[in-house]
Amino acid sequence: xxxxxxxxxxxxxxxxxxxxxxxxxxxxxxxxxxxxxxxxxxxxxxxxxxxxxxxxxxxxxxxxxxxxxxxxxxxxxxxxxxxxxxxxxxxxxxxxxxxxxxxxxxxxxxxxxxxxxxxxxxxxxxxxxxxxxxxxxxxxxxxxxxxxxxxxxxxxxxxxxxxxxxxxxxxxxxxxxxxxxxxxxxxxxxxxxxxxxxxxxxxxxxxxxxxxxxxxxxxxxxxxxxxxxxxxxxxxxxxxxxxxxxxxxxxxxxxxxxxxxxxxxxxxxxxxxxxxxxxxxxxxxxxxxxxxxxxxxxxxxxxxxxxxxxxxxxxxxxxxxxxxxxxxxxxxxxxxxxxxxxxxxxxxxxxxxxxxxxxxxxxxxxxxxxxxxxxxxxxxxxxxxxx
Amino acid sequence: xxxxxxxxxxxxxxxxxxxxxxxxxxxxxxxxxxxxxxxxxxxxxxxxxxxxxxxxxxxxxxxxxxxxxxxxxxxxxxxxxxxxxxxxxxxxxxxxxxxxxxxxxxxxxxxxxxxxxxxxxxxxxxxxxxxxxxxxxxxxxxxxxxxxxxxxxxxxxxxxxxxxxxxxxxxxxxxxxxxxxxxxxxxxxxxxxxxxxxxxxxxxxxxxxxxxxxxxxxxxxxxxxxxxxxxxxxxxxxxxxxxxxxxxxxxxxxxxxxxxxxxxxxxxxxxxxxxxxxxxxxxxxxxxxxxxxxxxxxxxxxxxxxxxxxxxxxxxxxxxxxxxxxxxxxxxxxxxxxxxxxxxxxxxxxxxxxxxxxxxxxxxxxxxxxxxxxxxxxxxxxxxxxxxxxxxxxxxxxxxxxxxxxxxxxxxxxxxxxxxxxxxxxxxxxxxxxxxxxxxxxxxxxxxxxxxxxxxxxxxxxxxxxxxxxxxxxxxxxxxxxxxxxxxxxxxxxxxxxxxxxxxxxxxxxxxxxxxxxxxxxxxxxxxxxxxxxxxxxxxxxxxxxxxxxxxxxxxxxxxxxxxxxxxxxxxx
Numbered sequence: 034x035x036x037x038x039x040x041x042x043x044x045x046x047x048x049x050x051x052x053x054x055x056x057x058x059x060x061x062x063x064x065x066x067x068x069x070x071x072x073x074x075x076x077x078x079x080x081x082x083x084x085x086x087x088x089x090x091x092x093x094x095x096x097x098x099x100x101x102x103x104x105x106x107x108x109x110x111x112x113x114x115x116x117x118x119x120x121x122x123x124x125x126x127x128x129x130x131x132x133x134x135x136x137x138x139x140x141x142x143x144x145x146x147x148x149x150x151x152x153x154x155x156x157x158x159x160x161x162x163x164x165x166x167x168x169x170x171x172x173x174x175x176x177x178x179x180x181x182x183x184x185x186x187x188x189x190x191x192x193x194x195x196x197x198x199x200x201x202x203x204x205x206x207x208x209x210x211x212x213x214x215x216x217x218x219x220x221x222x223x224x225x226x227x228x229x230x231x232x233x234x235x236x237x238x239x240x241x242x243x244x245x246x247x248x249x250x251x252x253x254x255x256x257x258x259x260x261x262x263x264x265x266x267x268x269x270x271x272x273x274x275x276x277x278x279x280x281x282x283x284x285x286x287x288x289x290x291x292x293x294x295x296x297x298x299x300x301x302x303x304x305x306x307x308x309x310x311x312x313x314x315x316x317x318x319x320x321x322x323x324x325x326x327x328x329x330x331x332x333x334x335x336x337x338x339x340x341x342x343x344x345x346x347x348x349x350x351x352x353x354x355x356x357x358x359x360x361x362x363x364x365x366x367x368x369x370x371x372x373x374x375x376x377x378x379x380x381x382x383x384x385x386x387x388x389x390x391x392x393x394x395x396x397x398x399x400x401x402x403x404x405x406x407x408x409x410x411x412x413x414x415x416x417x418x419x420x
Numbered sequence: 421x422x423x424x425x426x427x428x429x430x431x432x433x434x435x436x437x438x439x440x441x442x443x444x445x446x447x448x449x450x451x452x453x454x455x456x457x458x459x460x461x462x463x464x465x466x467x468x469x470x471x472x473x474x475x476x477x478x479x480x481x482x483x484x485x486x487x488x489x490x491x492x493x494x495x496x497x498x499x500x501x502x503x504x505x506x507x508x509x510x511x512x513x514x515x516x517x518x519x520x521x522x523x524x525x526x527x528x529x530x531x532x533x534x535x536x537x538x539x540x541x542x543x544x545x546x547x548x549x550x551x552x553x554x555x556x557x558x559x560x561x562x563x564x565x566x567x568x569x570x571x572x573x574x575x576x577x578x579x580x581x582x583x584x585x586x587x588x589x590x591x592x593x594x595x596x597x598x599x600x601x602x603x604x605x606x607x608x609x610x611x612x613x614x615x616x617x618x619x620x621x622x623x624x625x626x627x628x629x630x631x632x633x634x635x636x637x638x639x640x641x642x643x644x645x646x647x648x649x650x651x652x653x654x655x656x657x658x659x660x661x662x663x664x665x666x667x668x669x670x671x672x673x674x675x676x677x678x679x680x681x682x683x684x685x686x687x688x689x690x691x692x693x694x695x696x697x698x699x700x701x702x703x704x705x706x707x708x709x710x711x712x713x714x715x716x717x718x719x720x721x722x723x724x725x726x727x728x729x730x731x732x733x734x735x736x737x738x739x740x741x742x743x744x745x746x747x748x749x750x751x752x753x754x755x756x757x758x759x760x761x762x763x764x765x766x767x768x769x770x771x772x773x774x775x776x777x778x779x780x781x782x783x784x785x786x787x788x789x790x791x792x793x794x795x796x797x798x799x800x801x802x803x804x805x806x807x808x809x810x811x812x813x814x815x816x817x818x819x820x821x822x823x824x825x826x827x828x829x830x831x832x833x834x835x836x837x838x839x840x841x842x843x844x845x846x847x848x849x850x851x852x853x854x855x856x857x858x859x860x861x862x863x864x865x866x867x868x869x870x871x872x873x874x875x876x877x878x879x880x881x882x883x884x885x886x887x888x889x890x891x892x893x894x895x896x897x898x899x900x901x902x903x904x905x906x907x908x909x910x911x912x913x914x915x916x917x918x919x920x921x922x923x924x925x926x927x928x929x930x931x932x933x934x935x936x937x938x939x940x941x942x943x944x945x946x947x948x949x950x951x952x953x954x955x956x957x958x959x960x961x962x963x964x965x966x967x968x969x970x971x972x973x974x975x976x977x978x979x980x981x982x983x984x985x986x987x988x989x990x991x992x993x
Contacts, residue, residue, distance in 0.1 A: 121501040195507035204514065298568030305504035312503050312560045319648060346558065386568055387648055388576070 121295065121304040124273040125190070125357075125407070131260050134244050139261025141240070142254060147230040148214055149176040150222040156213070156258075160188035161417060162265060162409065165361045169417040171369035179218045183335065184369030187362045189409065190355055192263045194310035199367045201313060201352040202341040206259040211251070224251045267358055267407025267414055272308075275404070283404050290401025293394050298386055302353045308405060310355040313338060315348075316367070319387035323349050325380075335367065360403045361416040374399050456704055460697045471687055474523040477516035478680045484509040485549075485672050488556065495559055496664045498567050503560055510553075517546065520679065523686075538682050545675035555667040559660060566656040569649040570610065576649055577603060580642040587639060598628050599646070606653055613661045618654065625650055743946060754870065761815040768815065772808040775801055817843040831864040832872065834900055834907050834974070841876040842898075849884045853894035853913070860901040865976050871950045872974070875958075878943035879911050879970045886915025886968060906956070906973045914967035923962065 142148070143162075146155045153176035160166055166187035172180045183199045191197070197209040214220045214227060231237050231249045238249055245253040272291075274282035283291065294300055303309040316337065317325035326333045326349060338350040351367050359365075364372045371377035378398055382390050390398070406414055435441050487509070494500050524539040577599045585592030602624045609617045625647060632643035783798030817840050842855060849855065880896070887894030897912040918926060922933065927948040951958045955975045962968040 123502060123504060195510060204510065296571070298564075298571050300501070301564035301568050304502050305507075307504075311507040312564070313557050314561045314564060318565050318652070342554070350561070386572070387652070388572055388645065 120276060121300045122272065122276065122308055123306040124276045125266055125268050125270075126193075126306055128264060128266055131263060132244070134240075135257045135260040136264050137261075138240050138244060139257040139259070141237075142258050143261055145231075147234075148222060148227055149220040150226060151176050153177075154220070156188075159185045162188065164417040165189070165358060165414050166191075166265065166409075167362055167417075169363065171364050171372075175218050175221070177218075177221060181218060183367045184364060186354060187358060188262065189265050189267050189407075189414065190307055190310075190357050191265065192259075193266075193307040194352065194355065195312070196352055199351050199354075200338045200341050202338075206262055207252075207255040210255045210258050227254070265409065267409050270357065270407035271404040273407070284400070286397055287401045287404045290397035290399070290404075293390075293398050294401050297382070297388070297390065297394070297398070299381065299398070302385070303356045308356040309353045312353050313347075313350050314353050314385070315350045317349055317384045319384060325349070325384050337367070356402060356405055358406050358414045360406050361414045363416060374402060378402070453708070457701055460701050460704075470519075470523050470526055471683065471690055473519045475680070475683050475687065477519035478676055478683060480512065481516050482673070482676050482680070484513060485552075485676060488552070489668065489673075492556060492559060492664060492667050495563055496660055498563065498570075506556070506560070513549070513553075517542075523683070538679065538686075541675060541679045541682055545672065545679060548670050548672050548675055552667060552670040552672055555663050555670065559663045559667065562656050562660045562663060566653060566660060569652040569656065573603065573606065573646070573649050573653065576642070576646045580639070580646050583639050583642050584635075587636070591635070594631065598624065598631065602628065602650060606650060610653065610657055613657050618658070621650070621654060625654075739945070740949075743949060747946065750874070757818055761818040764815050765812070768808060768812055772805065772812070775804050775808065779805065814843075832867050832869045833864050834862055834872070834909060835859045837869060837873045838876055838898055838900070838909070841873055841880055844877055845880045845884065848881055849896065852884050853887050853896045855896045855898065858897065858899040860899070862900045862902045862907045863976055865907055865974055867954050867974060868950075872954070875947040875950050875972060876909070876911070878947045879972070882943060883911060883913035883915060883968070883970075886917070887913050889916055890914070902976075903973070905976050907976060909972045909974070910969055911972075912967060912969040917964035917966055917968055918960065918962040919964060923960070926960065927958075 143156045143160075146152045146158075148155060158176075159168055159173040159181075161168060166189035167185045171184060172182075173185045174180050186199065192206060195201075197203040197206060198212075203209050203212060211224070214222050214224065228249055228251060231241075231254070241249045241253060241257075244257070247253070271282045271287070275288075275291075294303075302312060302314050305311045315322075317323065323333055326335065336348050338347040338352075339345075341347070359377075360374055363374065363377075364370070365374070365377035366380070371380055375395060378390075378395055382388060382395070408414070488506070491500065491506055495506070500506070520538075520542050524542045581592065581596050581599060584595035602621065605617060605621045605624060609621055628643065629647060632640055632647075635643065779798060779801035782794055783801065838857075838859075842849070883896055887896070895914050897910070899910045899912070901908045901910075927944050948958050951972055951974065957971075957973040959971040959973075960968060961971070
């Protein structure tokens with residue numbers, strides 16, 4: 034391979050092709066240590082295409098492509114476990130030290146149906162922390178029988194999201210709690226009403242006054258609940274162990290999937306500790322704006338972040354969701370339109386990356402996504418049984 | 421009006437005399453003294469921590485902003501793979517804005533510079549920062565898309581190239597050449613999005629599109645992918661460039677510098693005010709110290725005076741004791757003299773009767789007997805009778821002087837008192853001075869006669885002693901007159917006078933110029949005390965070699981006070 038590539042090869046190019054398994058042999062630089070990490074099928078494809086590699090034009094192409102890619106976003110090194118600081122994905126941060134009384138009170142409030150004005154639903158009704166922190170429904174139905182605007186995202190790891198809700202219109206969990214309580218589709222209550230109900234329950238009042246000198250107050254309710262929600266992290270995902278240096282935490286297929294995940298560019302949006310959740314992105318990069326929303330002749334009902342900012346550029350823009358626990362949190366997307374993970378990955382390839390993965394690549398990526406499932410209170414998260 | 425006012429002051433005075441009221445007022449006064457320092461320290465603390473926090477907040481905001489500006493460049497160059505470090509400062513931004521808001525909304529911090537300046541600056545900063553964050557978010561999104569397309573393009577080109585070569589060698593060569601050109605131009609455009617490069621690229625894209633029109637459909641799909649991503653690169657690179665340019669000119673740095681300046685101005689003003697308050701506290705402390713030391717000094721002075729008064733009172737008490745002993749002695753002597761006089765009267769009466777009978781028998785019954793002897797006896801008897809009369813007069817005077825027979829404070833004629841005193845002193849004064857009396861026929865006064873007589877006697881005897889040393893006979897003038905409810909008695913001699921250095925001591929007890937045995941030194945002291953206790957005054961005018969005048973003023977009507985004083989006096993007559 035080296036002799037074949039030799040005349041184009043500039044050793045400086047050896048850094049861009051590692052995580053581009055589908056960018057095959059014509060652009061493959063012959064660094065022996067990296068070829069060993071190539072997926073089998075791409076290696077065979079490499080030998081098939083090698084015959085044509087002697088063309089001068091291809092040489093120019095190679096050089097240009099190499100420089101091109103280098104000018105772009107280059108993931109330089111192969112995953113070196115224990116050196117995860119170079120990885121675009123980071124392990125979950127450790128939980129901060131929290132007041133256990135606040136956590137307990139927050140959980141109680143989280144499960145308290147009095148937060149809805151008709152006492153029909155609690156937060157936990159849509160954010161089932163015993164399964165996946167959400168439900169299996171496309172769109173949940175509120176206590177008054179009205180469906181929610183969008184699919185309910187999981188509450189797990191939501192404290193790590195840089196903004197709350199699909200359109201990211203609120204910055205803090207405090208604000209999110211307040212919004213949910215007062216939203217007419219969700220709890221349809223007021224703080225006056227909620228506090229009144231809580232204050233009439235002396236057990237609750239006692240718990241509050243033990244922690245907060247001023248007792249049952251809006252701020253204290255939000256503080257307790259937000260404190261509890263901070264604990265809703267799902268550590269011990271296999272990806273975290275892998276990033277911490279435990280190479281065998283991922284199966285070989287999953288490791289390949291991770292490489293593909295990075296090389297295809299999924300990681301351009303799904304990165305950081307929460308594997309997403311730290312940026313906005315338009316739904317449907319390719320093609321005309323809103324193509325995704327008008328497929329099958331549907332009417333546009335959700336303009337995303339545009340509803341918040343009223344800027345043309347924000348049409349169909351959503352907060353990139355976290356991919357932690359993605360395997361157990363179907364259905365997918367803001368509208369819950371993708372009911373399986375392969376379906377969702379496929380849609381992402383189509384609308385976000387503008388390319389078609391080979392079925393094997395897609396399978397590997399899906400396998401890798403399965404390694405992102407973490408644990409809550411020592412038990413791995415699981416998908417809700419009924420859909 | 422006047423009445424109510426005087427009533428008011430009277431009421432206030434009455435109120436003031438209550439111990440409780442005084443205590444309450446005192447406590448309130450002390451508490452009031454604490455108010456200024458409390459106010460000042462309150463003012464000192466207000467705003468200061470807020471201001472410091474705000475300065476720190478601006479500091480951190482500037483750091484975050486600088487990092488972001490740097491990050492935005494790194495981001496645009498595709499050097500950032502993990503966006504967490506870019507989003508992590510967001511909560512810090514909110515917290516720091518809160519700190520700034522606290523100062524902007526804090527009335528105590530509104531000093532130095534216009535009051536509305538900081539809120540306006542903060543508002544402007546917020547708007548600009550929100551814009552910057554918004555642009556930043558867009559760059560993040562844009563960069564992800566651009567990065568992915570750039571990443572994919574070589575692959576897409578290779579696939580297209582393969583497909584074209586598979587079709588025919590010629591079209592493969594054509595495609596390779598076109599793609600290579602496009603990639604080079606694309607690379608150039610990615611490095612620097614110049615309009616010429618864009619046009620060149622658009623041109624190549626058009627040419628590729630035209631070439632692809634004649635290719636079979638399996639190739640067209642690949643061409644489409646390549647074109648789509650080239651277009652995306654073109655579009656996103658331009659967008660990124662525009663966004664970055666917009667982001668870099670968002671004047672957050674200027675805003676934050678302006679806020680920092682405003683805060684510094686405030687901090688300076690605050691420090692100045694703090695300095696002023698410190699000075700005020702210092703001055704107040706000095707004032708308090710001065711007040712306290714004044715009070716201390718006043719207390720010390722009062723204490724010293726009290727001590728002096730106590731010492732002199734003790735001294736006076738000692739003198740009074742001595743005088744008491746003396747006057748008791750005198751009183752005993754007086755009583756003895758009175759008794760003696762009484763006892764003498766009886767034998768004297770019959771001695772006189774006997775001599776009178778003898779004279780009658782010898783001289784008056786037989787006037788014809790011209791015997792020399794009888795005549796001589798008769799003359800002798802007359803002499804004897806005269807002597808006896810003199811003795812009885814003396815005894816009577818003695819009796820009068822002591823006045824055992826009179827009430828202690830009765831109607832008393834000063835002039836009579838003077839007469840009896842002169843009579844008692846006649847023996848002393850007879851050869852020394854001539855007495856000139858000038859009585860003003862003054863009204864009787866209410867007093868203790870024995871004591872007043874003693875006063876007169878003491879002064880007269882003193883005068884006599886003063887005139888003893890002069891050559892020739894002296895002159896003792898005694899004058900009485902009435903003056904403003906007082907009886908004024910002046911006893912003037914033309915003796916040696918009193919030397920100036922002993923003048924202040926003449927009323928001191930036991931002070932005497934006489935030889936031991938001649939005088940006890942109690943005379944004038946006693947006189948002084950007696951006159952004082954009667955509510956009167958005693959005065960000395962003296963000139964050496966010319967003479968001395970003692971003036972005694974005695975009230976005609978004794979007041980209740982003097983009555984009490986007199987009653988308290990031991991019986992001294």
